[in-house]
Amino acid sequence: MPESLLVIDDDVRLSQMLAEYLGSAGYQISAAYTGKSGLQLARQQAWSLIILDLMLPDADGLDLCRELRSGSTAAIPILMLTARGDATDRIIGLELGADDYLPKPFEPRELKARIKAILRRGVRNQEHLPTLQFGRLEIDREAREIRLDGQVREVTSYQFDLLVAMAERAGRVLSREQLMDLVKGETLEAFDRSIDVHISRLRAAIEDNPKHPRRILTLRGAGYIFARSQDGDDGL
Secondary structure (H helix, E strand, C coil): CCCEEEEECCCHHHHHHHHHHHHHCCCEEEEECCHHHHHHHHCCCCCCEEEEECECCCCEHHHHHHHHCCHHHCCCCEEEEECCCCHHHHHHHHHHCCCEEEECCCCHHHHHHHHHHHHHHHHHHHHHCCEEEECCEEEECCCCEEEECCEEECCCHHHHHHHHHHHCCCCCEECHHHHHHHHCCCCCCCCCCHHHHHHHHHHHHHCCCCCCCCCEEEECCCEEEECCCECCECCC
């Protein structure tokens, strides 16, 4: 799936230029021109990266960066854009949790290079963490165990791989075809709609109420989403 980038910048012309340039590089681009609309969009889906201008008409970019570093958006990488010459602003932004900054004006190629570097770091960090933690749920890739409240939940090897594939892409909609391609199981394991059966068994293992799932969600007609966060379960 293409990486999704959210640009929060009141410069419409620049945002359109970035959408065209980065779109041609394979990224999916959405734009917001105010801090308020940017924050709303940021909370609506799992973005691969947010490009944030510090100079917005209705909000201070540093305050918005601080806001983005909480709740469901806390793990999304942030690349700051700034026209300010004061290095203090950049230092504060990095201290607030921004991953990188780029002063205006800039070369689009440099922006693309920085985006790639940030996304690569995220992949490497994820690969080096043996356990994925989502509140009360732990997915231990090294031990190949799923634990809920510290208790091991029994699933098949294929179901474990299926859960890992979804958890590593938390917040993204994955179709049955994409899941089958990611797991690469035996033909019989991934035949027709058997993915639905495996999802049902995973829900029985990790959901508090499998009939009303809050970890593995269905988007009708599109596929499944592993929830990045849920009410009542810190960190999930």
